[in-house]
Amino acid sequence: MNLINIKQLKPQLKASSLSSINLRYMQDIGKQGIILDLDNTITLWKEDVLANEAREFIEQAVKLQFRICLLSNATKNRTAKIAGIYNLPYVSLARKPAKDAYLKALRLLNLKADEVVAVGDQIFTDILGGNRAGCYTILVPPLGPREFVGTKLMRQLEKLVE
Numbered sequence: 387m388n389l390i391n392i393k394q395l396k397p398q399l400k401a402s403s404l405s406s407i408n409l410r411y412m413q414d415i416g417k418q419g420i421i422l423d424l425d426n427t428i429t430l431w432k433e434d435v436l437a438n439e440a441r442e443f444i445e446q447a448v449k450l451q452f453r454i455c456l457l458s459n460a461t462k463n464r465t466a467k468i469a470g471i472y473n474l475p476y477v478s479l480a481r482k483p484a485k486d487a488y489l490k491a492l493r494l495l496n497l498k499a500d501e502v503v504a505v506g507d508q509i510f511t512d513i514l515g516g517n518r519a520g521c522y523t524i525l526v527p528p529l530g531p532r533e534f535v536g537t538k539l540m541r542q543l544e545k546l547v548e
């Protein structure tokens with residue numbers, strides 16, 4: 387396992403929700419793409435329905451001509467199903483915070499890391515991985531209380547680094 391650089395556990399931005407992310411501002415600072423986490427960021431854990439807030443966020447981003455790629459540790463079937471709702475490219479079985487998965491997502495977006503915002507609800511996967519890849523990282527609160535038992539453990543660790 388790679389060593390963790392403590393600085394890479396800090397998001398550039400902590401948003402109170404997806405809808406509070408100012409996409410126009412992101413555009414102003416040169417961002418053109420969004421790497422989006424799945425579980426507890428745009429859907430409830432293990433559910434295949436997009437949260438209303440996530441729909442609005444994605445639709446606004448598409449309108450502003452952002453390119454969006456889903457990036458998830460979830461299975462191919464599930465990730466593909468949700469990506470298919472808006473016909474988005476996706477990377478499944480990502481093993482975040484592995485950098486490879488982010489590089490793959492950047493290739494799918496055809497953008498450079500500094501042109502991309504990575505959004506997710508977990509510090510040790512979404513934020514660490516996004517920072518390692520060189521993206522602008524945004525932490526959002528989890529949509530729901532249910533999650534993988536390993537994730538619950540990581541939340542305790544997250545408290546230590548916050």
Ligand SMILES: [Mg+2]
Pocket residue numbers: 423424425426427506507508
């Ligand atoms: Mg998540």
